[in-house]
Amino acid sequence: MPYDLATTSATTAKRINVSADTLAANLIKRNVKSFRESASFATLTEKAATNNVIHPSYYEQYEVKRGLRNSNGTGVLVGLTQIADVHGYLMNEERKVPTTGKLYYRGIDMTDLMRRCQEEGRHGFEEVAYLILFGELPDMTALEGFQELLDTSRSLPRDFTENMILKAPSKDIMNKLQRSVLAFYSYDENPDDIGVANVLKQSIELIARFPTVISYGYQAKAHYFDGKSLYIHAPVSGIGTAENILHMIRKDNQYTKNEAEILDLCLVIHAEHGGGNNSAFANRVVSSSGTDTYSAISTAVGSLKGPKHGGANKQVKSMVDDIKQNCHNWHKREALKDYLVKILKKEAYNGEGLIYGMGHAVYTITDPRAELLREKAHELAREKNAEEMFNLYFHIETITKEILCEMKGPDFTICANVDLYSGFVYELLGIPEELYTPLFATARIAGWCAHRIEQIISDNKIMRPAYKSVSPISDYVTLNQR
Structure with missing residues (x-):
């Protein structure tokens, strides 16, 4: 017999001193589980699987470039960028000729850049983030100013840690990061302004906040799901991104100079990889619609979460x-x-x-x-x-x-x-496995923000590729005749 969920929940809650909302949620969970185990759901699953199969021959028949890849394995050219160049082969009459791999950030060899930073005994991620965002290497004054901007933005908004992270922990830190990015929209006084100045402000805040979000997200996961002690350490000014991550994820805040240098290297090499990788492209597609920064960046986070990409x-x-x-x-x-x-x-x-x-x-x-x-x-x-x-x-x-x-x-x-x-x-480095992909995101946010700004400024036409329908035309059949 059907029952009114809200009424049943409220009545029962009075007897056992449980909130109506909690009881309703539990009833819904039980009903959903029961439905998933039913024969009718198995039938629906079979229909969904069967009726969404496209015969592989159609892709060849209609010359569809699956995965946006050409037949020789190269990517389909869909845009232009000045941010990074991924060089791995030469083309000789439509044939790929293997060559030594190179990665350029704004035309500068990433390997050379990293080695110079190491030779000078300093971290490179903040310099690379500046280069990727602004298109030129900073001098000492500009770099120090940029680092100060990041330091002033590392702390999360008021009550954000408690309400968005501790009260809603997630088993997956990438999930928590994506939800947090979307939540930042509610704390922004001007979230929908896509002018360069506002998007740049949002970008710097996101680059600064990602380390804090993933660190607190991990601590919440370790506490609420793994039964470990909860440690929430405030970010520290003047030590940079790599050291702040190690400071916040470790209960004693301790790390060695070599550990910080190697983590900084990981951040530098993951900071950017051209516009054709899945997460950067997803970010550009969403940005082309004119939507807000948080929607676009959360899309990139969701893409990177996939095991074929950042996982x-x-x-x-x-x-x-x-x-x-x-x-x-x-x-x-x-x-x-x-x-x-x-x-x-x-x-x-x-x-x-x-x-x-x-x-x-x-x-x-x-x-x-x-x-x-x-x-x-x-x-x-x-x-x-x-x-x-x-x-x-x-x-x-x-x-x-x-x-x-x-x-x-x-x-x-x-x-x-x-x-x-x-x-x-x-x-x-003793970094938990749950943080492997979030660390990738913490580095790549610099590249995502740069691609979003470049997309908004240089190519404001909404991306709208074509899909060929291979579904046969059929007549509508009335409900009592099916």
Whole structure:
């Protein structure tokens, strides 16, 4: 017999001293669970799966470039940017010619920029964020001014930590980050103004706040879901982004100079990667509609959350854990090679046939980010007495190249991508796995904001690509005749 949920909840609540809202929510949860387990829901699931299949031949018939990729693997050209250039191959009469990978931020080689910062003994993320946003390297005065702007914006709005993070914790920090970005709209006196000055103000605040949000989001998750003590440390002025993250996620606030330098390197190499990556493109698509900054950036966060994008380093760690558990004598080269072959043949790990951390859509011979991270991972592994684990990652890289050349021919090229070593570096730094992808977002927010500003200024035409309908025309059938 049908019942009135609100009335039933209120009546029962009086007897057991539970709020009507809480009881109603529990009743809804039970009803939803019951519905999901019913035969009717199974039928609906089958219909949804069956009636949304598009035959693969249609994509060839209509020359649809799936994934916005050309037949030779290159990306479909959909826009222009001055922010970054990802260089991984040359084109010779429509044929890709592998070449050493390069990543340029505003025309400056990212590797050179990072090495110069390290040689001078300073962190590079704030300088890179300035370069990406404003299109030029800052002098000392400009850099100090920018760092001060970030410091004044690192704290969250009044009551935000309690109401948005502690009262609504999430098991997934990326989910909490996305919800927090949207919530910032309510704390902004002028959220819908898309003039350059206002968007720049919002951008600087987001770049400054991301470290605080992910740190507090992690602490809330660790406390409410894992039963650990809750530590909420205020951000500190004058120490920069990398050190603030380590300061806020650790209960004792302690970290070494080398740990901060390596985390800063991770932030620099993840700060930007051109307009064609999934999250930057999603941000530009949404920005082209004229919507607010928070809507556009939250879309980018949602994109990065996906395991095919920012979540890939967690896939690497999961694969490595599987190798250690199921590949006996994994430290022996031949045993590891045999197991990697099984993974590629879909006979081991998750059955996907992929060696995670290997291969990239653009880079062919080398990924410059992976080159820098490999070097630092080895340095850190020696410091942490973890060289055996480093050797496992390194052998995964070299043996996978060997196996694929044997399978596909000697001219086949593949390189380690940034995800092969980034999770390992985070693990050596003692950073929880839940923060791997949020750290990626904390770096990439600089690039997302730059792409949004460039989109608003240079290309204000709304993006509207075409989809070919392959659904047959049919007549409407009245309800009693179906």
